[in-house]
Amino acid sequence: MKRFALRLIGPLCALTFLLSACCLGQESVHIDGLCLFDSDHFDESLYVFPPDKQALNMFQEMLAKSGKDLHVVVKAANVPEVAAAENGNERLLLYNQFVLDRFQKEGRQDWRLSMLIAHQIGHHASNHSLTLEPRMRVEIELEADRFGGYLLYQLGATLGNIEGLEEFFQNTHQSAAFPDAHARFKAAIEGWHDGRAEQGGGQGFDPGDDNIPKFPSWPPPQASANMDIPRDLLLKNISRPLVMDAATRLLSALDQAGYGERSFYAVPGGFALVSRIEHIYPDGRPKEGDERWPLTTQPPRIFSLSSYIRALLTSDPGFYRVIAFVVTSRPLVQSGAFTKYSSPRDWVWAGANRLPTTIAFLGYTNEVSCTALIYEFQQVSRNADAILHVPGSLTGRTHLERSSLLGALNK
Amino acid sequence: MSSALPQKLSIHLPSKELIPIDRVRSRLALLWLSGAGLIILTLVVQSLRLVYGPAVQEVWGWILPTLMPTLGMIVTVLGYTALDPAISGTAVRKSFFTLAFWLSASYLFLILLTIFIQPLSPGSPVDLMRMSNLWLGPFQGLVASALGVLFVSKRQR
Numbered sequence: 001m002k003r004f005a006l007r008l009i010g011p012l013c014a015l016t017f018l019l020s021a022c023c024l025g026q027e028s029v030h031i032d033g034l035c036l037f038d039s040d041h042f043d044e045s046l047y048v049f050p051p052d053k054q055a056l057n058m059f060q061e062m063l064a065k066s067g068k069d070l071h072v073v074v075k076a077a078n079v080p081e082v083a084a085a086e087n088g089n090e091r092l093l094l095y096n097q098f099v100l101d102r103f104q105k106e107g108r109q110d111w112r113l114s115m116l117i118a119h120q121i122g123h124h125a126s127n128h129s130l131t132l133e134p135r136m137r138v139e140i141e142l143e144a145d146r147f148g149g150y151l152l153y154q155l156g157a158t159l160g161n162i163e164g165l166e167e168f169f170q171n172t173h174q175s176a177a178f179p180d181a182h183a184r185f186k187a188a189i190e191g192w193h194d195g196r197a198e199q200g201g202g203q204g205f206d207p208g209d210d211n212i213p214k215f216p217s218w219p220p221p222q223a224s225a226n227m228d229i230p231r232d233l234l235l236k237n238i239s240r241p242l243v244m245d246a247a248t249r250l251l252s253a254l255d256q257a258g259y260g261e262r263s264f265y266a267v268p269g270g271f272a273l274v275s276r277i278e279h280i281y282p283d284g285r286p287k288e289g290d291e292r293w294p295l296t297t298q299p300p301r302i303f304s305l306s307s308y309i310r311a312l313l314t315s316d317p318g319f320y321r322v323i324a325f326v327v328t329s330r331p332l333v334q335s336g337a338f339t340k341y342s343s344p345r346d347w348v349w350a351g352a353n354r355l356p357t358t359i360a361f362l363g364y365t366n367e368v369s370c371t372a373l374i375y376e377f378q379q380v381s382r383n384a385d386a387i388l389h390v391p392g393s394l395t396g397r398t399h400l401e402r403s404s405l406l407g408a409l410n411k
Numbered sequence: 412m413s414s415a416l417p418q419k420l421s422i423h424l425p426s427k428e429l430i431p432i433d434r435v436r437s438r439l440a441l442l443w444l445s446g447a448g449l450i451i452l453t454l455v456v457q458s459l460r461l462v463y464g465p466a467v468q469e470v471w472g473w474i475l476p477t478l479m480p481t482l483g484m485i486v487t488v489l490g491y492t493a494l495d496p497a498i499s500g501t502a503v504r505k506s507f508f509t510l511a512f513w514l515s516a517s518y519l520f521l522i523l524l525t526i527f528i529q530p531l532s533p534g535s536p537v538d539l540m541r542m543s544n545l546w547l548g549p550f551q552g553l554v555a556s557a558l559g560v561l562f563v564s565k566r567q568r
Contacts, residue, residue: 312453312457313457315460384466
């Protein structure tokens with residue numbers, strides 16, 4: 001009898017499983033791509049189940065906090081914790097029922113799991129394609145981490161709560177498709193500050209990206225002239241622009257206007273792009289050829305007897321210019337601090353050659369503006385130091401027109 | 412027995428190898444005043460046109476000790492002799508006058524060169540002037556010695 005009963009256990013279990021699967025609405029699904037926070041591979045067959053009401057409410061609440069109108073299908077699944085998935089045009093948020101039950105029981109105070117969920121919501125909020133190759137994947141994962149930090153702020157996380165996640169990030173599985181753990185942690189902190197800034201509490205926050213130097217002097221020294229670059233000029237026909245798009249456009253304009261070297265710096269809420277110092281005519285036109293790019297203030301050129309006599313008996317002042325484009329979501333205030341000639345001259349050598357992803361993937365929202373700060377220096381004589389002209393003799397627009405930058409941006 | 416001391420043998424140079432001291436002084440004065448005048452005029456124009464900017468004091472601090480001791484001596488001696496109605500009978504060897512004249516001319520030329528080469532030099536004018544002290548200093552000693560003999564000597568012909 002006992003043996004007979006033992007023989008029946010196997011088939012009964014199988015039958016029970018099949019019946020429960022049918023009852024619970026389990027279905028095997030195909031997905032194009034997914035994110036498991038530290039992996040984009042799920043080796044098992046993926047099964048999804050209808051979500052329970054409690055879980056659905058919780059996810060709807062979090063999706064609403066994202067501030068975006070998201071059309072995401074929430075499903076329970078046999079994923080390890082929480083995953084974002086993409087299946088054609090359908091965007092899915094998958095969760096493990098057991099993990100979520102525990103989360104609910106703990107009063108949603110597990111910031112680690114909150115970060116996991118917020119990260120996956122970040123993929124959908126940013127409309128990421130989850131089928132990207134690993135090289136591109138790194139960028140979107142950082143953006144999702146940043147959004148995760150932002151959403152955690154909306155959910156009531158303190159800075160201490162976010163900072164407490166450092167160990168969690170350090171312990172995540174490292175792979176080529178996912179960013180460095182430290183960069184992810186920093187991105188989450190920056191996202192938290194973004195959330196705080198959105199509510200007016202984040203003034204003065206420094207992004208603090210380790211991969212890019214901070215602007216040498218912040219707030220920036222008072223410029224000789226400045227000009228706000230119109231958004232339409234900078235971001236033509238881009239529906240959801242990123243800070244990276246603005247940087248690309250500015251780099252292209254600098255290239256077209258002949259500025260070879262430039263440097264990126266981190267500034268609160270964005271970045272600064274600095275051009276190399278150039279020798280200009282008093283009317284703002286750049287000097288020709290190699291004379292345009294001095295490392296030291298230049299003696300006048302002698303072409304003829306008259307130019308020799310002019311050089312001997314006149315001071316022949318030299319004019320120099322440095323242009324810094326500041327793209328930031330914060331109000332830009334220029335300090336009155338005096339700037340020595342050698343300081344802006346060296347800006348172009350001390351920055352980064354490209355934007356790090358933590359800044360590049362910031363959204364170019366309505367709060368973000370791009371301002372060109374023009375530092376104009378004059379050396380009254382060959383014995384004098386070049387001094388900053390504040391205010392300068394020309395307007396910001398004139399400088400940008402005569403340097404051909406405005407023309408390049410208009411193209 | 413009378414003991415006679417041997418007489419000092421004195422051979423006079425022919426007149427064509429000598430030149431009156433007054434003429435020497437006036438020629439040297441002419442050279443110095445015209446050379447220094449050109450230098451000072453150039454520096455005044457440059458200073459007024461702000462060629463040296465804030466370094467103008469350094470420029471004048473360089474030129475005044477370079478020219479004024481010798482010029483001062485020349486003008487003083489000329490003024491002193493102008494008050495004396497008698498013509499000095501002193502003569503100077505032409506060769507020494509020639510030496511003094513060319514030393515003076517070379518010295519003034521080097522000063523002018525320091526100023527006029529500035530537009531062609533990549534360095535700062537004041538640095539150039541400071542550097543020129545390396546050769547102008549010893550040269551000034553030689554010139555001052557030669558002119559000192561010619562302007563202060565009272566030996567009769």
